[in-house]
Amino acid sequence: MIRFENVSKVYARSTRPALSDINLEVERGEFVFVVGASGSGKSTLLRLVLKEEGITQGTVLVAGQEVARLPQRKVPRLRREIGTVFQDFRLLPNKTVYQNVAFALQVLGRSGHAIRQVVPETLEMVGLEGKEKRLPHELSGGEQQRVAIARAFVNKPSILLCDEPTGNLDPTTSLDIVRLLDRINRTGTTIVMATHDDDIVNQLRKRVVELRNGHIVRDENKGVYGSGT
Amino acid sequence: MRLQFMLSEIWVGLRRNLSIAVSVMLVTTVSLYLLGLGLLAQREVDTLKGYWYDRIQVSIFMCGQDSAEPNCGGKAVTDEQLAALKERLDQMKPLVKNVYYESEQQAYDRFQEQFRNSPLAGNIRVGDIPQSYRVQLSDPTKYDVVVSAFEGAPGVGRVQDQQKTLDKLFTVMNGITIASLVLAFIMLVCAVLLMATTIRQAAFTRRRETGIMKLVGASNLTIRLPFVMEIVLATLVGVGAAVGLLWSTMQYLVVPYVAKVLPDVALVGVSDVWLIAPYLAVLMLAIAILTSWVTLWRYLRV
Numbered sequence: 001m002i003r004f005e006n007v008s009k010v011y012a013r014s015t016r017p018a019l020s021d022i023n024l025e026v027e028r029g030e031f032v033f034v035v036g037a038s039g040s041g042k043s044t045l046l047r048l049v050l051k052e053e054g055i056t057q058g059t060v061l062v063a064g065q066e067v068a069r070l071p072q073r074k075v076p077r078l079r080r081e082i083g084t085v086f087q088d089f090r091l092l093p094n095k096t097v098y099q100n101v102a103f104a105l106q107v108l109g110r111s112g113h114a115i116r117q118v119v120p121e122t123l124e125m126v127g128l129e130g131k132e133k134r135l136p137h138e139l140s141g142g143e144q145q146r147v148a149i150a151r152a153f154v155n156k157p158s159i160l161l162c163d164e165p166t167g168n169l170d171p172t173t174s175l176d177i178v179r180l181l182d183r184i185n186r187t188g189t190t191i192v193m194a195t196h197d198d199d200i201v202n203q204l205r206k207r208v209v210e211l212r213n214g215h216i217v218r219d220e221n222k223g224v225y226g227s228g229t
Numbered sequence: 230m231r232l233q234f235m236l237s238e239i240w241v242g243l244r245r246n247l248s249i250a251v252s253v254m255l256v257t258t259v260s261l262y263l264l265g266l267g268l269l270a271q272r273e274v275d276t277l278k279g280y281w282y283d284r285i286q287v288s289i290f291m292c293g294q295d296s297a298e299p300n301c302g303g304k305a306v307t308d309e310q311l312a313a314l315k316e317r318l319d320q321m322k323p324l325v326k327n328v329y330y331e332s333e334q335q336a337y338d339r340f341q342e343q344f345r346n347s348p349l350a351g352n353i354r355v356g357d358i359p360q361s362y363r364v365q366l367s368d369p370t371k372y373d374v375v376v377s378a379f380e381g382a383p384g385v386g387r388v389q390d391q392q393k394t395l396d397k398l399f400t401v402m403n404g405i406t407i408a409s410l411v412l413a414f415i416m417l418v419c420a421v422l423l424m425a426t427t428i429r430q431a432a433f434t435r436r437r438e439t440g441i442m443k444l445v446g447a448s449n450l451t452i453r454l455p456f457v458m459e460i461v462l463a464t465l466v467g468v469g470a471a472v473g474l475l476w477s478t479m480q481y482l483v484v485p486y487v488a489k490v491l492p493d494v495a496l497v498g499v500s501d502v503w504l505i506a507p508y509l510a511v512l513m514l515a516i517a518i519l520t521s522w523v524t525l526w527r528y529l530r531v
Binding site (some may be wrong): 024076080081084090092108109112155 | 231
């Protein structure tokens, strides 16, 4: 589903590569934790998948397409295959829960009929039924992240990228959010989650890829957070 | 993107950015108004010049059947007299540079064309304007030589020197043209800069929305079209206001005033405003679309 072949990334005005010589394969339907300290390259890895950044060296394949060769005008099509969730939720503050989720479909030109059908289903799946008309600031952090996940998932992408989705949440809520991601994973969606939340990684026992200074130092199935350090 | 959704996005955008949208509209109005004035003044100069064969200094009007001039004695000019006058004009070369003959029919046609916007055109019949020789001089200052030579000649009704009136008028008109075009250009530059600033600001205030649009894979067109449409809408309102202002200026200021002061002079009229309006609109829309697209390309990268 996602394949990195000898990928390096050096940001302009930076001497040290953010990623260097990364080889990584994520199969369809996998759930992968990408762990590591701040600045280890986790976010860069996700940004390369989205083609938010160019690749300095190597090849990134996403859903069978070579990202670097993709012309700019085809980037939107790539991103429709990928849902994205962030630490800071990134909800639109003046739109309701329902409108926030519907927005993702509206800008893709989906019909009103389809939107009215899919959005309530998705909100129910993330456990937000009955809160459709709330504004983001009337929700708890965990609920806001559920809205963000609903928005990322409402178009049924084949990949869900999560960049520290639990970074702003307390441990119990964090676990709830990851359980939700786990449920989404079981519908066949590939999930790549960057995190430095050791509790969660240790509890879920999924594949763990550890980055340090832009290198992969560990890649193990059913791993825990700290074994490589 | 669905039309209804896009319209609501545009509406929200305009409301959030109302003051700046209004300023885009006003700058558009003023720049197009000035540009329109310049174009109308230029059309006026062209209208006048075209019929006076560029630089006619002296017109020798012949006697017509109904001429009231004492020299005519109630008789129209004969073919022999015409030929004699032509011969004398030819002898006056090189002072006389060119001679054009204008028949009664040609004079009538010219008048109709020249006063196409005036009720005067309907009151004139063929023959009301006598036939004439239009004389171009190599040295315009010596017009009195020609005037004195032909005044009172057999068959000549009246000799008229038009140089002075015309030159003054052309100077004023050219001044108006140049001044308004220069001002219009400055205002157009303002308009472009203001549009670019507006887009930048709108892109900044809506960076959350556009960020999400990019992430979920909205096409470039979907992301950019609302911004472009906001500018286009503001521009369209501005174009409408400018055309309305030009129309009012012609209808209520220029036409009545000039009809009083210079009743003899053919002027561009209200119909010319409609003639230049499409060009103004197309020009401004092209500027608006181009400016916003370039600005968006610069500030809204995918």
